[in-house]
Amino acid sequence: MKAALNDADFPLGKDDLVRHAEQAGAGEEVLRSLRTLPLADYRSLDEVLRSTPDR
Template sequence: MSKPNPIEVQKHLSGVDYPAKRDDLVRTAERNGAGEDILAALRELPDRTYEGPSGVSEEIGG
């Protein structure tokens, strides 16, 4: 599976209050109508607290 576009991921994370845990990111993306590719990428992130959008993009961009 290819990695989702980080810009698309951030669109679906609109409204996240950082710092945020992985599960918070997944829940927000689900509420914002993210596709399965984005949700799968978020679920695969290390289970830690993310300080901001750039940290999430770095992990997904890998």
């Protein structure tokens, strides 16, 4: 997940995170994790990682 979002320009909402990861070539496991996130604006990669259930 870090590789797919490392260059993301935060803050980003859930849909934008998924879209960014897709464009970065993230695998289905990463995309599935991002899709489980609550709707919110995420301020950093660390916040995303803390919010994903399997990370």
